[in-house]
Amino acid sequence: MDTVVAGRAPAASGPLDPRTEARLVWRVARQFAACLELPQITIRARSDFFSLGGDSLSIADLLARLEDELGVLLDADAVVAAPTPEAMARHIHDRTHDRTHDRAHDRAYAR
Amino acid sequence: MPASDAPRPRTRRASADDNAGQVVLVHGTLDESGSFRRAQDHLSRWSVTTYDRRGWGQSAPLGPAPLAQHAADLTDVLGGLGPSIVAGHSYGATIALTVAAARPDLVTAVVAYEPPLPWLPWWPERAPWEQIVLDEGHAPADAAEALLRSVLGAEAWLRLPERVRERRRAEGPVLVEEMRSLRAGPPSFDPEAVQCPVVTAAGAESLPHHCLTARRLADLLPKGRYREIAGAGHPGHVTHPGRFADLVSAVAEVVPVEMR
Numbered sequence: 001m002d003t004v005v006a007g008r009a010p011a012a013s014g015p016l017d018p019r020t021e022a023r024l025v026w027r028v029a030r031q032f033a034a035c036l037e038l039p040q041i042t043i044r045a046r047s048d049f050f051s052l053g054g055d056s057l058s059i060a061d062l063l064a065r066l067e068d069e070l071g072v073l074l075d076a077d078a079v080v081a082a083p084t085p086e087a088m089a090r091h092i093h094d095r096t097h098d099r100t101h102d103r104a105h106d107r108a109y110a111r
Numbered sequence: 112m113p114a115s116d117a118p119r120p121r122t123r124r125a126s127a128d129d130n131a132g133q134v135v136l137v138h139g140t141l142d143e144s145g146s147f148r149r150a151q152d153h154l155s156r157w158s159v160t161t162y163d164r165r166g167w168g169q170s171a172p173l174g175p176a177p178l179a180q181h182a183a184d185l186t187d188v189l190g191g192l193g194p195s196i197v198a199g200h201s202y203g204a205t206i207a208l209t210v211a212a213a214r215p216d217l218v219t220a221v222v223a224y225e226p227p228l229p230w231l232p233w234w235p236e237r238a239p240w241e242q243i244v245l246d247e248g249h250a251p252a253d254a255a256e257a258l259l260r261s262v263l264g265a266e267a268w269l270r271l272p273e274r275v276r277e278r279r280r281a282e283g284p285v286l287v288e289e290m291r292s293l294r295a296g297p298p299s300f301d302p303e304a305v306q307c308p309v310v311t312a313a314g315a316e317s318l319p320h321h322c323l324t325a326r327r328l329a330d331l332l333p334k335g336r337y338r339e340i341a342g343a344g345h346p347g348h349v350t351h352p353g354r355f356a357d358l359v360s361a362v363a364e365v366v367p368v369e370m371r
């Protein structure tokens with residue numbers, strides 16, 4: 001799977017359909033639990049990664065896990081700005097959308 | 112034949128069709144299989160099996176039991192029937208989904224009415240009924256009464272015959288065990304791993320987190336759809352039995368022909 005580096009603030013990129021949002025929130029929530037070694041039941045859609053005990057080391061772990069699972073590499077600044085599963089799902093969607101848009105743009109200009 | 116220490120399933124067969132599909136109904140907490148009686152009247156084209164789970168009704172002497180034991184019991188029931196649609200109410204819906212994920216050979220489809228799934232990220236940190244049962248320091252019998260007063264209303268609770276009130280209070284330890292079991296350990300299944308069709312449902316008058324969790328669960332499930340029953344609350348299988356039975360028909364429509 002390709003990796004996208006998401007180093008800038010989330011950009012609005014169209015609606016996030018409910019199924020995609022639910023799946024991204026669930027997957028991010030699972031990775032919160034895994035990297036913080038917390039029971040899944042302690043992670044809510046709006047749980048703050050840092051309030052749960054996250055720090056600079058665990059951010060790196062979270063980013064690696066999300067990259068492995070979703071193929072999207074968020075940087076630490078983005079996590080600090082959007083430290084909940086719900087907000088990160090939106091950010092991942094935006095980055096994926098941007099990647100798709102950029103590829104379409106590249107293809108158009110390669111002709 | 113189930114072992115003597117296992118719940119005893121009861122099957123009502125469709126009268127006109129020896130090849131009628133199988134439906135298994137799994138009840139919730141503070142409930143027993145008899146509460147599906149009216150819903151069964153609307154499921155006459157199916158061969159319908161119910162049983163009292165450990166701790167409830169005729170299986171009261173067998174309980175309390177953790178969620179894994181309830182899943183094993185449902186698996187045993189299904190083993191005696193073959194592939195079936197499983198319709199669960201509340202805690203019974205969580206059991207149905209748990210077994211559907213583990214045994215796709217036995218579960219062709221699921222109806223999940225307001226499954227309590229505290230490990231999903233949309234469930235509140237402490238749901239109102241969890242606060243009553245687990246946080247307020249009640250003895251188990253008092254917790255059962257407090258919960259039913261909250262769900263039914265104080266007047267409706269007092270209108271129940273005294274023997275029923277005493278029985279419900281005596282079920283307090285089972286209630287506490289089931290609510291704790293839902294919150295213990297890792298998730299009992301991965302929603303994205305449930306491959307069969309699932310209709311999740313809630314009553315439009317139910318607590319908001321029940322509706323939200325059922326809706327988001329449908330979004331997570333690969334073949335999930337969400338239905339809401341207008342005018343119904345948590346005991347929708349009792350108050351709206353025809354609409355509850357319609358959920359079975361709705362999910363049956365999307366079961367692949369070779370699985371029916």
